[in-house]
Amino acid sequence: xxxxxxxxxxxxxxxxxxxxxxxxxxxxxxxxxxxxxxxxxxxxxxxxxxxxxxxxxxxxxxxxxxxxxxxxxxxxxxxxxxxxxxxxxxxxxxxxxxxxxxxxxxxxxxxxxxxxxxxxxxxxxxxxxxxxxxxxxxxxxxxxxxxxxxxxxxxxxxxxxxxxxxxxxxxxxxxxxxxxxxxxxxxxxxxxxxxxxxxxxxxxxxxxxxxxxxxxxxxxxxxxxxxxxxxxxxxxxxxxxxxxxxxxxxxxxxxxxxxxxxxxxxxxxxxxxxxxxxxxxxx
Numbered sequence: 001x002x003x004x005x006x007x008x009x010x011x012x013x014x015x016x017x018x019x020x021x022x023x024x025x026x027x028x029x030x031x032x033x034x035x036x037x038x039x040x041x042x043x044x045x046x047x048x049x050x051x052x053x054x055x056x057x058x059x060x061x062x063x064x065x066x067x068x069x070x071x072x073x074x075x076x077x078x079x080x081x082x083x084x085x086x087x088x089x090x091x092x093x094x095x096x097x098x099x100x101x102x103x104x105x106x107x108x109x110x111x112x113x114x115x116x117x118x119x120x121x122x123x124x125x126x127x128x129x130x131x132x133x134x135x136x137x138x139x140x141x142x143x144x145x146x147x148x149x150x151x152x153x154x155x156x157x158x159x160x161x162x163x164x165x166x167x168x169x170x171x172x173x174x175x176x177x178x179x180x181x182x183x184x185x186x187x188x189x190x191x192x193x194x195x196x197x198x199x200x201x202x203x204x205x206x207x208x209x210x211x212x213x214x215x216x217x218x219x220x221x222x223x224x225x226x227x228x229x230x231x232x233x234x235x236x237x238x239x240x241x242x243x244x245x246x247x248x249x250x251x252x253x254x255x256x257x258x259x260x261x262x263x264x265x266x267x268x269x270x271x272x273x274x275x276x277x278x279x280x281x282x283x
Contacts, residue, residue: 048087051252052109053077054098055090058194060218060280061113061131061244064092072276076130076267077112077246083263084256096169106249110260114247115171125252126245127261133241134213134281136173137232139198141207145231148208154236158183165190165197165206172210175239195223202229212241214280221282 055074057064062071069090081088091109093101098111103123116126138157140148151157158164158179164187166172180187188206190197198219200206211219213232220227246264248257267273 048085050087050089052091053088054093054111056095072280073113080264080267084259108251109249111247113244115242116245125248128245129243130246131244135238135241136235137213137216139209139211139216142231148233151236154179155183158185162207165209173242198226
């Protein structure tokens with residue numbers, strides 16, 4: 001008789017037994033991936049992109065001397081750029097040189113406190129305003145203050161024969177440019193720094209100049225000889241102060257410019273920004 005081996009009956013595996021190998025596999029994969037995730041989480045963030053900030057010496061808005069660089073508009077700019085995730089680097093120059101650099105397609109750069117004009121918009125973009133100044137003033141000898149104050153309009157003041165001196169290459173605002181054109185007035189232009197320009201009024205070479213209120217008040221306050229001889233008078237018609245913008249080179253891309261603009265709008269709502277404005281106005 002031949003014996004037949006009877007195989008034991010194969011019982012079906014339970015669901016938990018079927019899933020156990022899959023669970024072991026997933027656990028192994030997770031263990032291998034954990035160091036990768038940890039390494040990725042600890043990767044350092046890329047450093048902020050550096051942006052050159054060109055400034056020149058024109059107190060009280062900005063100062064650039066051997067002792068250091070600063071001023072309220074410079075601090076406003078640095079705060080806005082840092083809020084936008086950039087790393088500002090200050091570069092001292094002259095305003096004429098700065099305009100030439102931007103016309104020649106400046107690198108990733110900006111400069112604070114610039115008047116916005118159609119000519120400048122051809123080679124730069126503008127963010128802001130960074131600061132809205134007080135109304136401009138006339139700087140005149142104390143002996144002639146009554147003559148300047150009696151003018152019924154800016155046109156009549158310019159047509160009255162007073163000798164006007166202005167800084168060469170500077171924009172004073174549409175209000176003055178239009179009045180000069182209407183009256184045919186050709187002011188003298190000088191490359192002298194502003195304190196020396198005002199001394200040419202003290203010594204009688206010229207009669208009047210126009211200037212931002214903040215700057216003129218600062219010069220008369222910090223130069224006793226000027227303060228003793230000159231005074232400030234409002235411009236007839238009381239034109240508004242021209243807004244000062246942050247000028248960006250065309251190399252600053254649209255997305256970065258938008259970040260800077262948003263950061264500046266946030267900044268103007270802060271207590272520090274208001275403190276800087278009060279300091280500029282000597283309040």
